[in-house]
Amino acid sequence: MLKAITKGLSSVIQGIEVAPLPRAVSVCTKDNLENQNNRLVKKKMADQLARAEEFEKKAEKKLSGWGLFGSKYEDAADLFDKAANSFKLAKSWDKAGSTYIKLANCHLKLESKHEAAQAYVDAAHCYKKTTINESISCLDQAVNLFCEIGRLSMAARYFKEIAELYESEQNIEQAIVYYEKSADFFQNEEVTTSANQCKQKVAQFAAQLEQYQKSIEIYEEIARQSLNNNLLKYGVKGHLLNAGICQLCKGDVVAITNALERYQELDPTFSGTREYRLLADIAASIDEEDIGKFTDVVKEFDSMTPLDSWKTTLLLRVKEKLKAKELEEDDLT
Structure with a gap:
């Protein structure tokens, strides 16, 4: 009986035709999706641009029309703000910047200097993407206003x-x-x-421009201030190292030696640091006019504590001066 039922079911199943899956009408490729997204983005930006221009037009109309003095500028400011935001959404940065300047002028008419300053800052951040000089000019205007209001x-x-x-x-x-x-x-x-x-x-840039004394004074001042602050104490040896490297660039061995003595008096722990050892050993190599020693000393320090590009640049200047001195003496002999 069971066999008969199983046989019957088997023949029924065999008689059923499985319909093929319907073929996809179209396959959305990655490129198609990207193109579609790009079109949507462009449309949104175009819509925002149109909105911005409409808001700007209404604001200009408010300013040129009749009305109470305060009310006129308040209404125009509100519309310029909306216009600037829409220009930003449309990524029309120059237009957004110029609109924020118009907004700043409205706030100045209303004697709202803080809001005017902030509008200049917003303008600067828009111009930053296109015209650096305009951005700087707007920030200068903002700074002047912030100074006026304390x-x-x-x-x-x-x-x-x-x-x-x-x-x-x-x-x-x-x-x-x-x-x-x-x-x-x-x-x-x-x-x-x-x-x-x-x-x-x-200090960093002054040294790049070979204004070494200016850099030295700044680094030494920061080191002195940092000694009185528990959170900043750890950075003192770095500031003294920077000051010392600037001393080395001046090439005066006596001044370097005097500076190292000052640094020990300023921070008694400095003489036990690798930074102090580096400066003292380089000073000795300059005094002995020994380029080989200079190179070995710098290489050893760099292997333990990698030198940044600023220090490397200045130390290369020291090395070049040492080389030039060596060549000069060779010529004399």
Whole structure:
């Protein structure tokens, strides 16, 4: 009986035809998806651009029309703000920047200097993507306004941002000017860590421009300040090393020796560090006019504590001076 049932089921199953799966009408490739996404993005950006232009047009109309003085500029400011945001979403950075400047002017008419300063900052951040000089100009305007209303920590922050923009453009001289301004403002506001960061930038760039004494004074000052702070004490040997390398660049062995004595008095633990040993050994190699010793000393230190590009550049200058001195003496003999 069971066999008969099984046989019957088997024949039924065999008689069933399995229908083939329907073929996909179209296959979405990766390229197709990307193209579709790109079209959607472009459409959204075009829509935002149209919205921005419409908001801007309405704002201009408000300014040129009749109405209460305050109300007119408040309404225009609101519309310029919306326009600028839409220009940003459309990635139309120059238009966004110029619109934020119009917004700043409205706030100035309303005597809202803080809001005007912030609008200039927003303009600067838009121009940063296209025109660095315009970005710097807007940040300068913002800093002036922050100074007028006594927001000195904000002024310090944006002085630093200007310095960073000049640095990105390899304009080291102007970067130094603005890092110094930022350091002064941070110092006045007792934001010591930020002030020291800016001072270190000044020292770094001054040394690149061969203004070694300026760098030495800054690094020594930071080292002295750091000794009185438990959190900053660990960095003292690094600051003294930087000051010492700048001393080496000046090539005056007596001055180097005197500096090392000063550093020991400043921090009695310094004489037991590898940084002190490096400076003392290089000073000896300069005094002995021994390039081989100089190279070995630097190589040994670098194998334990890799030298950054700034230190390497300055030490190469020291080596070149040592080489030149050696060649000069060879010529005399």
